[in-house]
Amino acid sequence: SNVRTMSTIRALQIQSQGGPEVVSVHPIPAPTLSGSGKVIVRNEYAGVNMIDTYHFGGLYPLQCPIIIGQESAGVVEAVDPDVTSVSVGDKVVQYGGGSYTEKQLLDAERVIKLPSSISTKTAAAAYLQGLTALTILREAHPVKKGDWLLVTAAAGGVGLLLCQMGKAFGANVIAVTSTPEKCELAKQHGATHALTYNKENPSEYIDSILKLTSNHGIDGILDGVGADTWESNFSIAARKGTIVTFGNASGPVPAFAPLKLAPKNLKVVRPTLFNYVTTREEREHYSKELFDLIEQGKVKINVHDEYPFTTEDMRRAFADIKSRKTTGKLVVKI
Ligand code: NDP
16 A cells, blocks of 8 residues: 555644643654755754743744744754765754754754763753853943943843853843842852842832942843833943843833933843854854853853653743743753
8 A cells, every 4th residue: 555654753833822722742744854955953952941932922923833942952863965064973952943843854054063071951951042141242242351241030041141151251240130049049150249129119229239330330231031120221221331132031121212322322232142143154153152161161051950841841841931930941851
């Protein structure tokens, strides 16, 4: 007969955007090579990011059905004949859409080979958030020795990396979190000072920051919280300071008039990683800098928890990252 068994893999593919009920891990056809420029990676770990909740939840509209997930690390299983940058058996990492899947078809140029000292678990835990933190400090607000930096959600995934890299690059880091325990963790990761934020009483927070900086204010405000911290940023910024607004953990920031920047000649930057790390050259450059920081021990990767790759556990992972109870990185064992 003509019956063939289609090989399948498991993937987190959503059929529509919505509540946690749209999150489902189920079988889909396995990818196959098309002839040119592609590789198939057998994923070992994927990283959980706040953006996943915007993707299934609908803050960022997507065409469905779609496999969500933004980063993974694994082993190269097959390569097209013209691919020379990686070989079968190489351990690799990549960021980009469609990562919550057992096997992933990728453009070879998107895939970066791991140094032998970095495991696929560490890579999946470090990559997207590490590149985000690095490009914020190199491009959005090119950090200078002695700068005052403020990091919101400082005990989170991106936050702990910003604290460590900020310190490594010679800045004074003030961490902002929602609990004293998270403040302590941020201090253990390079923050010189740490304080909690109360959106009902921002003046106390603003006064503390101005006092800590001897009224200089903050040169680089690195804010992934968004809505809740937005307004205070204008009061705590130094003259000629930069507000880097890079996330929406508490909701997107409101529209504002450019004249709001004039009293201190402020800059506002709203970056996404994808526009800093786009070309092969940019991928290689920033991946190498990130791997070097990890190998030199300047950046430690904190894994909060490892989740199995099932519907129930993925729903739990997303509930956890939204709950504000996690610190560091959440990873999925694929
Ligand atoms: P985190 O691990 O930092 O988790 C989110 C944290 O945000 C929480 O732990 C919490 O810390 C804080 N938070 C503040 N208000 C809320 C709220 N209302 N609901 C939930 N959390 C809240 O996540 P990530 O490291 O993945 O992401 C951090 C931010 O960086 C996000 O806004 C994300 O979108 C952004 N990001 C942007 C990128 C870009 O390219 N622009 C790339 C990667 C991430 P606390 O309790 O201490 O306030």
